[in-house]
Amino acid sequence: MSTTDSETTGAAADGGAGAAGTGTGADEETRLAREATSQLSTAPGEERLNVPSMGLVGWLRWCWRQLTSMRVALILLLLLSVAAIPGSVIPQTSVDSQKVEQFHRQHDVLAPIYDKLQLFDVYTSVWFSAVYILLFVSLAGCIVPRTWQFVGQLRSRPPRAPRRLDRMPAYTTWRTDAGAGEVLDAAQGLLSGRRFRVRREGDAVASEKGYLREAGNLLFHIALIVLLVAFAVGQLWKSDGGKLIIQGDGFSNTLTQYDDFKHGSLFDSGDLDAFGFTLDKLHATWRQSGADKGTPKDFRADITYWKGAGGRQQKGAIEPNHPLEVGDAKVYLNGNGYAPVVSVTDGKGRTAYRGPVAFLPQDANQTSSGVIKVTDYRNAQGRRDQLGFQGFFVPTFGGARAGTMFSQSPTMKNPRLFLTAYHGDLGLDYGAAQNVYQLDTHRMKQFKKENGRPLAQKMKPGQSMKLPHGGGTLKFEGVRKWGQFQVTHQVGNGWALGGALAAIAGLAGSLFIQRRRVWVRAVAGDDGRTVVEMAGLGRSESARLPEELGDLALALHSEHAGRAEHADDSDHSEHADDSETSSPATDPASAAEGGAEPSSRGGSQ
Amino acid sequence: MNPLEIAAGANEHLAQLSNYLVYSAMAVYTLAFVAYIAEWTFGSRSKVARTAAELGAAKSTAPAAGEKADEDGGAQPAERIGQSAAAGGAEAAAGGGASVLERTRPKVVTRSSAGRRGELPDGPGAAAGDEQGDLYGRIAISLTTLAFLIHAVGVVCRSVSVQRAPWGNMYEFSTAFSMVAVGAYLALLLAKKNVRWIGLPLITTVLLDLGLAVTVLYTKSEQLVPALHSYWLWIHVSLAIVCGALFYLGFVATVLYLFRDSYETKLLGGGTPGSFATSVLERLPSATSLDKFAYRINAAVFPFWTFTIVAGAIWAGDAWGRYWGWDPKETWAFITWVAYACYLHARATAGWKGRKAAYLVLIAFACFLFNYYGVNIFFSGKHSYAGIGG
Numbered sequence: 001m002s003t004t005d006s007e008t009t010g011a012a013a014d015g016g017a018g019a020a021g022t023g024t025g026a027d028e029e030t031r032l033a034r035e036a037t038s039q040l041s042t043a044p045g046e047e048r049l050n051v052p053s054m055g056l057v058g059w060l061r062w063c064w065r066q067l068t069s070m071r072v073a074l075i076l077l078l079l080l081s082v083a084a085i086p087g088s089v090i091p092q093t094s095v096d097s098q099k100v101e102q103f104h105r106q107h108d109v110l111a112p113i114y115d116k117l118q119l120f121d122v123y124t125s126v127w128f129s130a131v132y133i134l135l136f137v138s139l140a141g142c143i144v145p146r147t148w149q150f151v152g153q154l155r156s157r158p159p160r161a162p163r164r165l166d167r168m169p170a171y172t173t174w175r176t177d178a179g180a181g182e183v184l185d186a187a188q189g190l191l192s193g194r195r196f197r198v199r200r201e202g203d204a205v206a207s208e209k210g211y212l213r214e215a216g217n218l219l220f221h222i223a224l225i226v227l228l229v230a231f232a233v234g235q236l237w238k239s240d241g242g243k244l245i246i247q248g249d250g251f252s253n254t255l256t257q258y259d260d261f262k263h264g265s266l267f268d269s270g271d272l273d274a275f276g277f278t279l280d281k282l283h284a285t286w287r288q289s290g291a292d293k294g295t296p297k298d299f300r301a302d303i304t305y306w307k308g309a310g311g312r313q314q315k316g317a318i319e320p321n322h323p324l325e326v327g328d329a330k331v332y333l334n335g336n337g338y339a340p341v342v343s344v345t346d347g348k349g350r351t352a353y354r355g356p357v358a359f360l361p362q363d364a365n366q367t368s369s370g371v372i373k374v375t376d377y378r379n380a381q382g383r384r385d386q387l388g389f390q391g392f393f394v395p396t397f398g399g400a401r402a403g404t405m406f407s408q409s410p411t412m413k414n415p416r417l418f419l420t421a422y423h424g425d426l427g428l429d430y431g432a433a434q435n436v437y438q439l440d441t442h443r444m445k446q447f448k449k450e451n452g453r454p455l456a457q458k459m460k461p462g463q464s465m466k467l468p469h470g471g472g473t474l475k476f477e478g479v480r481k482w483g484q485f486q487v488t489h490q491v492g493n494g495w496a497l498g499g500a501l502a503a504i505a506g507l508a509g510s511l512f513i514q515r516r517r518v519w520v521r522a523v524a525g526d527d528g529r530t531v532v533e534m535a536g537l538g539r540s541e542s543a544r545l546p547e548e549l550g551d552l553a554l555a556l557h558s559e560h561a562g563r564a565e566h567a568d569d570s571d572h573s574e575h576a577d578d579s580e581t582s583s584p585a586t587d588p589a590s591a592a593e594g595g596a597e598p599s600s601r602g603g604s605q
Numbered sequence: 606m607n608p609l610e611i612a613a614g615a616n617e618h619l620a621q622l623s624n625y626l627v628y629s630a631m632a633v634y635t636l637a638f639v640a641y642i643a644e645w646t647f648g649s650r651s652k653v654a655r656t657a658a659e660l661g662a663a664k665s666t667a668p669a670a671g672e673k674a675d676e677d678g679g680a681q682p683a684e685r686i687g688q689s690a691a692a693g694g695a696e697a698a699a700g701g702g703a704s705v706l707e708r709t710r711p712k713v714v715t716r717s718s719a720g721r722r723g724e725l726p727d728g729p730g731a732a733a734g735d736e737q738g739d740l741y742g743r744i745a746i747s748l749t750t751l752a753f754l755i756h757a758v759g760v761v762c763r764s765v766s767v768q769r770a771p772w773g774n775m776y777e778f779s780t781a782f783s784m785v786a787v788g789a790y791l792a793l794l795l796a797k798k799n800v801r802w803i804g805l806p807l808i809t810t811v812l813l814d815l816g817l818a819v820t821v822l823y824t825k826s827e828q829l830v831p832a833l834h835s836y837w838l839w840i841h842v843s844l845a846i847v848c849g850a851l852f853y854l855g856f857v858a859t860v861l862y863l864f865r866d867s868y869e870t871k872l873l874g875g876g877t878p879g880s881f882a883t884s885v886l887e888r889l890p891s892a893t894s895l896d897k898f899a900y901r902i903n904a905a906v907f908p909f910w911t912f913t914i915v916a917g918a919i920w921a922g923d924a925w926g927r928y929w930g931w932d933p934k935e936t937w938a939f940i941t942w943v944a945y946a947c948y949l950h951a952r953a954t955a956g957w958k959g960r961k962a963a964y965l966v967l968i969a970f971a972c973f974l975f976n977y978y979g980v981n982i983f984f985s986g987k988h989s990y991a992g993i994g995g
Contacts, residue, residue, distance in 0.1 A: 092931060295828065
């Protein structure tokens with residue numbers, strides 16, 4: 001889980017090992033060096049694949065250790081990305097179920113195999129779920145111990161200064177006339193002032209900073225779990241329904257009102273928020289000129305809505321990118337089209353049907369197709385019958401000379417309705433649900449003209465179509481617009497967003513903050529002056545650490561140099577050149593040798 | 606003429622101007638490309654096999670303690686690095702493991718941990734100290750800067766002409782993409798980073814990208830469908846462009862790392878790489894430096910790429926009724942994200958560091974590219990309004 005454990009420095013460990021073998025002092029040194037570099041992160045140590053010889057418990061423990069190891073987590077991550085690919089190549093039921101049906105029709109052999117492998121539902125399939133569940137178990141198995149470890153680190157003090165500071169990745173030293181105690185006091189103040197956690201012990205000050213890196217790392221991974229849970233909750237309790245509403249009509253949010261409705265497995269119809277709205281006016285405009293003539297410009301649905309039972313009526317608007325939000329529900333405007341208004345008079349002169357019928361657009365210019373079903377019809381002889389009309393509506397007819405019936409523009413400029421008529425059994429009484437936009441002509445007969453050709457007519461608004469043998473008329477009265485609305489009910493969105501933002505914050509912390517330790521040691525040198533040593537150690541090698549150490553050293557140096565200058569003129573600040581003490585890095589080894597660590601040189605070649 | 610048509614006319618002119626500017630930028634990029642080539646060519650005259658020399662020195666006095674080679678003698682034990690640095694002043698800082706940070710403040714002696722084969726020095730750059738080569742290199746950078754400015758004005762003109770963010774279709778996305786990549790390169794140069802080596806490969810691909818943009822992907826300036834009328838277009842898409850451009854720099858560094866790494870490995874194994882490989886790879890930064898550069902860029906961009914996806918999800922929540930729906934573009938953004946996450950984890954996993962992790966970068970960037978080109982061309986999904994060829 002550790003995102004950035006790269007470039008882990010081994011310098012200090014080398015230092016410890018290099019000095020081994022010089023007796024108990026060296027053992028102590030090794031121990032200190034190990035301590036100094038320990039726990040700079042909570043990243044797990046790299047384990048070998050030791051197969052245990054123990055029984056079941058041993059095996060289980062071994063499996064758990066493997067699952068929570070970095071290597072397996074990495075493989076699971078790789079698997080996850082590979083497993084996501086088929087979902088983008090093969091049509092998915094959750095994304096476009098019509099394409100899946102089409103695939104079924106076109107591939108007799110492949111489709112059943114894909115079905116078996118759940119390739120039409122990749123993201124809810126057993127194998128995809130297995131990968132991400134294992135990944136998140138692995139993640140949890142990693143986060144929990146690391147969190148405890150991190151809490152332990154926060155409660156403990158920074159590790160003591162290693163004996164050989166000059167073995168650290170960044171090191172500086174100088175001499176001063178200020179007393180060792182003064183220097184350490186100043187160092188303690190300086191480092192605490194810069195929000196290091198400071199520990200003073202013996203002749204050294206140990207300090208550590210950048211805990212937010214590990215905190216960020218843990219936050220990021222915990223946030224991923226929050227995100228996953230929020231997503232899962234959202235999927236289980238979601239609902240998603242579509243409703244086509246003709247201008248002037250209304251909708252109230254109950255299950256029966258929807259044209260189609262999908263929901264998660266734990267959704268309950270009682271979860272639907274109580275609200276409703278009427279579509280007052282649907283605005284849809286398209287570009288009239290230029291390179292992108294005919295492309296949509298603006299869509300807007302002006303609505304009157306109410307919340308709760310008998311709530312106050314309010315005006316509102318729904319546009320793309322601006323859904324109406326009521327409770328956990330959001331209402332989106334997804335499409336629009338034309339609904340010709342027709343009236344059908346039957347053979348007895350009675351109005352058998354009157355109203356708008358939504359036609360569905362088939363192309364970008366809103367050439368729309370649709371059917372009109374009339375169930376309560378009597379023919380000229382007064383016998384019961386049913387009528388079905390099938391045809392096209394075009395908002396802008398190109399004229400007889402255009403040679404095409406397709407619409408020339410999505411804007412309504414010259415509307416025409418083309419219909420052909422059937423009579424017989426609409427097939428509505430067989431119990432099976434029927435598509436309102438399709439006409440089943442199996443048990444129907446097409447009306448014929450006197451010359452035996454099928455009856456078909458093109459109408460302007462206000463014109464009518466006469467059925468043969470005094471069978472009545474259909475009148476094209478006008479056109480209304482309709483809007484396609486999608487009502488989604490989503491829970492857990494806030495948690496998902498919070499998780500995502502926390503993940504980013506954690507990521508930034510874990511990638512941009514460096515955990516580092518700084519030690520300051522001040523001891524009396526053999527010439528009676530104080531030798532100050534400073535060293536820095538970061539979790540990863542970075543150019544920033546030496547810079548920071550330089551800054552700190554400068555601050556510390558100038559802090560006590562002022563005092564020291566009064567005491568002894570020969571000790572300059574580092575700005576003076578040529579002086580033996582001007583450059584604090586001068587001769588660190590001999591300085592150290594003359595001071596606290598005479599024994600530590602033995603290990604080198 | 607009504608005012609609307611006049612405005613439309615002005616926009617057409619601006620769009621035309623933008624096209625001319627992009628073509629001019631391509632011309633100047635081509636000149637820069639020639640200058641970079643000249644830099645590499647003249648640089649090949651100085652035949653310093655620095656890495657080989659370095660390795661020879663290191664081998665002859667192979668440090669038993671596992672310390673890395675230092676410039677002055679190879680086998681300096683760690684303790685003496687500090688001494689020599691102090692005694693020799695700044696000159697010890699030039700090369701291998703020990704360096705001194707010299708300012709008007711205490712000198713800090715730094716020691717880096719020994720890598721797989723110690724730390725080899727960075728190559729001298731394309732010009733390799735050749736005066737004429739260096740001159741051409743400077744000319745190349747000047748030309749690149751000029752081309753970048755023309756390019757940027759072209760993108761701005763396009764934006765003004767269509768009165769929206771200049772990344773509404775693949776043509777605009779591609780031009781903005783290469784503009785950001787070049788901008789990032791120049792910014793790194795300005796920040797005094799050692800990135801001159803990236804110039805030639807970068808400009809080569811910028812030319813390819815722009816060539817593809819003006820021929821195959823070109824779309825007349827057009828307005829966007831209402832679903833794209835959102836301020837998220839500015840945030841989500843611009844972030845995707847910036848992330849892609851920076852990932853690209855990381856990708857180039859990784860490719861060069863792989864070449865340089867196998868070159869170093871060959872040298873270390875006592876082999877003699879071909880003269881062309883020697884001439885070119887010798888002048889690149891060391892494998893360690895390239896790897897570090899690629900890692901820093903990829904790691905720094907990763908949170909921004911995460912935010913790009915989150916911003917897209919928030920927008921999708923407003924526009925499409927769900928924040929995540931496994932649309933092909935979303936799926937591939939996710940795959941890209943996971944691939945980069947793999948890389949970051951691999952860097953910290955034993956047995957995956959180095960070349961294996963580098964291969965993951967190649968895969969991850971290939972995913973990014975596929976998400977851009979492949980998904981737009983092969984799949985239809987909710988992101989399909991990106992438009993190719995009008």
